[in-house]
Amino acid sequence: MTTSTQPPPSQAPPQEPPQSSSQEPPQDIPQQKPQQPPSEIDTLLAHYLTLLHEYSTLRASLNTAQASMYHDIARANFCAGGGVRYYGRDYYDGRMKAGRRVRVSLEGEGQGGKGEGDHGVEIEDGEGAGKGEEKGEEKGSVQKGAAEAGEKVSAEGGNKDGEGQDTGEETTTTTPSQAPKPNPPKRKPNPLTWFGLLTPPPLRNAQSHAVHAVTDLIPRLATLSTEMASVELAVRRARKRRAKALKAGKNRVVAIMEGTKRVTE
Amino acid sequence: MASQADFRDRQFLAVIGDEDSITGLLLAGIGHVTPPPDNQKNFLVVDAKTDNTAIEAAFERFTNERKDIGIVLINQHIADRIRHRIDTYTQAFPTVLEIPSKDHPYDPEKDSVLRRVRRLFGE
Numbered sequence: 001m002t003t004s005t006q007p008p009p010s011q012a013p014p015q016e017p018p019q020s021s022s023q024e025p026p027q028d029i030p031q032q033k034p035q036q037p038p039s040e041i042d043t044l045l046a047h048y049l050t051l052l053h054e055y056s057t058l059r060a061s062l063n064t065a066q067a068s069m070y071h072d073i074a075r076a077n078f079c080a081g082g083g084v085r086y087y088g089r090d091y092y093d094g095r096m097k098a099g100r101r102v103r104v105s106l107e108g109e110g111q112g113g114k115g116e117g118d119h120g121v122e123i124e125d126g127e128g129a130g131k132g133e134e135k136g137e138e139k140g141s142v143q144k145g146a147a148e149a150g151e152k153v154s155a156e157g158g159n160k161d162g163e164g165q166d167t168g169e170e171t172t173t174t175t176p177s178q179a180p181k182p183n184p185p186k187r188k189p190n191p192l193t194w195f196g197l198l199t200p201p202p203l204r205n206a207q208s209h210a211v212h213a214v215t216d217l218i219p220r221l222a223t224l225s226t227e228m229a230s231v232e233l234a235v236r237r238a239r240k241r242r243a244k245a246l247k248a249g250k251n252r253v254v255a256i257m258e259g260t261k262r263v264t265e
Numbered sequence: 266m267a268s269q270a271d272f273r274d275r276q277f278l279a280v281i282g283d284e285d286s287i288t289g290l291l292l293a294g295i296g297h298v299t300p301p302p303d304n305q306k307n308f309l310v311v312d313a314k315t316d317n318t319a320i321e322a323a324f325e326r327f328t329n330e331r332k333d334i335g336i337v338l339i340n341q342h343i344a345d346r347i348r349h350r351i352d353t354y355t356q357a358f359p360t361v362l363e364i365p366s367k368d369h370p371y372d373p374e375k376d377s378v379l380r381r382v383r384r385l386f387g388e
Contacts, residue, residue, distance in 0.1 A: 018353055019376055039353050048385070052382060059371065059373075059376075060299070061363065062365075063365055063370070063371050066286075066364060066365055067365075068291075070285055070286075070289070070366075070367040071288055072277060073285050073367075074285075074367075086285045087288055088285075088288055089284055089287070089310050092291065092296070093300075094304075095298055096291070096297060096298050097297055097298075098276075098277055098278075098294065098295055098297035099295075099298060100278075100293060100294045100295050100308070101276040101277060101292030102276050102277060102278060102335030103266040103273075103276070104272035104273065104276060104335055105272075106272065114308065121335065121336065121360065123278075153271050191291055191292045191293075191294055191296065192292065203292070206289055206292060207289075207292040207293065208290050209289070210289045210290055210293035210364060211292075211293045211294075213290075213293070214290065214293040214294075215293075215296060216279070217334065218278070218338065218362065219336075221362055221363060222335075222336050222360040226358075226360055227380050228358075228378065228381070228382075229355075229357065229381070232381060232385050235385060236385075238286040261367065264357065
């Protein structure tokens with residue numbers, strides 16, 4: 001098998017010259033020259049187009065999320081009950097506190113490669129809203145249980161320590177009271193509760209779509225917007241520099257031409 | 266150049282939109298009312314009766330007067346009513362984003378970011 005596939009040694013030499021000749025004739029010497037490195041403007045524009053692509057993609061996702069949200073709110077309004085006529089401003093809490101907040105960070109700090117205008121925008125969950133709130137409540141209950149257990153454990157531990165030590169009962173009785181009490185978890189109301197305790201499932205779905213838009217899409221869109229603005233500024237500056245350089249080059253050529261004319265005269 | 270501390274203070278989203286947009290976004294937990302006596306809300310519900318001056322005043326308040334707003338969301342059809350203000354707004358923060366509404370789908374032709382793109386490429 002192997003011998004049949006391998007070409008005989010006598011046929012190999014005649015085959016080689018045509019291969020080499022087929023590679024040589026085109027003489028791609030001018031094409032093989034290394035291409036000029038992309039200019040600063042080209043690099044910036046390529047980066048800008050990448051950002052634009054991401055912006056467009058996120059925009060489409062935001063449109064989808066918001067369309068789903070509006071659809072679910074409409075469905076919730078359609079099946080509104082329990083004294084609620086319309087899920088709207090009449091039921092907003094006048095003392096509401098933000099459960100999700102913006103965190104702005106300068107991404108260029110210490111990296112050197114980033115410009116001044118590069119900011120990162122994120123949404124951080126506060127004490128909880130929506131799903132986070134439910135999780136927070138669950139966490140809170142877990143923490144509460146753990147805290148109770150911890151108090152018990154510490155009390156027991158205190159007693160054990162007291163037993164182990166010879167200092168007496170006074171220390172054992174004071175240690176539980178001196179132990180730092182865990183702060184009770186802050187419970188911020190879920191905005192869904194503005195509309196009653198038993199809210200329809202479509203409203204919960206609307207909330208989940210809104211949470212997705214607010215936590216995942218909007219902060220990235222805001223970051224992209226500022227980043228694109230900074231790249232636009234850099235492109236305009238680079239174009240100005242190039243125009244100045246071209247103008248200076250033209251002036252130099254004209255001066256040289258005039259100098260040569262004078263010499264010839 | 267603004268310092269890092271100035272950006273850290275910008276911790277709220279503000280919304281100018283119709284009732285359904287505001288309701289949905291408030292459900293996400295972004296609504297905030299400052300303590301009394303100010304009681305400033307970070308949203309404005311716009312309906313058919315709302316004047317352009319009220320929208321413009323809210324935009325001015327969210328972008329220039331208040332220093333705790335990081336992102337301003339505005340329905341695109343409402344942004345059209347104060348388009349001159351949106352187009353001349355050039356600050357990095359708060360960032361202004363146009364979002365679609367229930368009755369008015371998103372139109373890329375009107376988006377301020379995509380307008381900037383067209384301007385950059387000389388169209």
